[in-house]
Amino acid sequence: MQLFLVNFILIVYALSSFVRADAVTDAIQLQGLASNTADTVFASLNGTAYLNTSDLVSKVAVAIQSADSMVMSNVSSPGTANVTLNDAYFNYVNSMLYLADTVQRRGRLFHSELNLPVYQSLQNLSSAVSTYGHDLASENLIQRNSTIRTLTTSSAIVRAQSSWANNQNYPGKRETLSWSG
Numbered sequence: 337m338q339l340f341l342v343n344f345i346l347i348v349y350a351l352s353s354f355v356r357a358d359a360v361t362d363a364i365q366l367q368g369l370a371s372n373t374a375d376t377v378f379a380s381l382n383g384t385a386y387l388n389t390s391d392l393v394s395k396v397a398v399a400i401q402s403a404d405s406m407v408m409s410n411v412s413s414p415g416t417a418n419v420t421l422n423d424a425y426f427n428y429v430n431s432m433l434y435l436a437d438t439v440q441r442r443g444r445l446f447h448s449e450l451n452l453p454v455y456q457s458l459q460n461l462s463s464a465v466s467t468y469g470h471d472l473a474s475e476n477l478i479q480r481n482s483t484i485r486t487l488t489t490s491s492a493i494v495r496a497q498s499s500w501a502n503n504q505n506y507p508g509k510r511e512t513l514s515w516s517g
């Protein structure tokens with residue numbers, strides 16, 4: 337339980353300290369947020385810990401959206417590929433891959449949360465990841481290896497969605513609500 341609390345605090349901290357110095361800092365902070373979130377989800381795979389996965393995923397999606405609008409509103413002249421930014425972006429998108437994989441694994445286990453909100457938040461995550469990657473690539477701010485990694489990550493998010501796509505609320509054996517609200 338304490339682990340979850342610590343992770344929760346880290347995530348809140350990462351969100352509230354989303355102070356934008358520049359695009360590189362944004363990418364580094366996104367990486368931290370994505371990997372903290374993934375660690376929280378990973379730790380839940382072992383037990384029955386309650387997690388609001390939809391909420392966790394949505395927060396990452398919103399953070400990516402705001403990093404994207406910040407960098408796009410700031411682009412004044414055609415950018416040039418910047419190795420520092422490319423590396424930071426590459427690390428961020430790798431963390432997103434880890435997040436997508438852990439969310440997929442949680443979706444495959446029995447979980448006491450509804451599928452649909454998680455499915456929808458993954459939809460938002462998917463479009464945030466694609467848009468951010470597309471925007472940076474079209475401004476030539478990131479390089480080809482990062483673009484390819486973005487596509488890999490997008491596929492992983494689609495796979496994660498498929499593990500939260502059941503019509504029944506929950507995969508697994510139980511069919512009735514074990515909790516409400």
Ligand SMILES: *[C@@H]1O[C@H](CO)[C@@H](O)[C@H](O)[C@H]1NC(C)=O
Pocket residue numbers: 356357358359362406407410
């Ligand atoms: C946006 O531009 C301002 C002013 O040039 C700069 O201080 C800031 O770091 C930039 N932010 C990003 C995300 O590029």
Ligand SMILES: *[C@@H]1O[C@H](CO)[C@@H](O)[C@H](O)[C@H]1NC(C)=O
Pocket residue numbers: 378379381382
């Ligand atoms: C789950 O718990 C077992 C025993 O406590 C431990 O060996 C294993 O590494 C844990 N797995 C995860 C995913 O945390």
Ligand SMILES: *[C@@H]1O[C@H](CO)[C@@H](O)[C@H](O)[C@H]1NC(C)=O
Pocket residue numbers: 388390391449450517
């Ligand atoms: C998950 O969090 C969101 C936003 O905080 C909230 O609207 C939703 O009701 C929560 N879901 C559950 C099952 O607690």
Ligand SMILES: *[C@@H]1O[C@H](CO)[C@@H](O)[C@H](O)[C@H]1NC(C)=O
Pocket residue numbers: 358359360418419420421
């Ligand atoms: C890349 O971006 C970083 C952070 O904005 C900056 O400090 C660095 O000078 C840039 N490097 C090049 C080669 O433009």
Ligand SMILES: *[C@@H]1O[C@H](CO)[C@@H](O)[C@H](O)[C@H]1NC(C)=O
Pocket residue numbers: 390394453456457460
């Ligand atoms: C997805 O994004 C839309 C538009 O920003 C928002 O209205 C909706 O609440 C988001 N859904 C989830 C589950 O985060």
Ligand SMILES: *[C@@H]1O[C@H](CO)[C@@H](O)[C@H](O)[C@H]1NC(C)=O
Pocket residue numbers: 419422423426479480481482
């Ligand atoms: C991506 O490609 C650039 C340019 O070819 C290279 O400098 C960088 O090290 C590569 N990054 C990774 C993580 O492979």
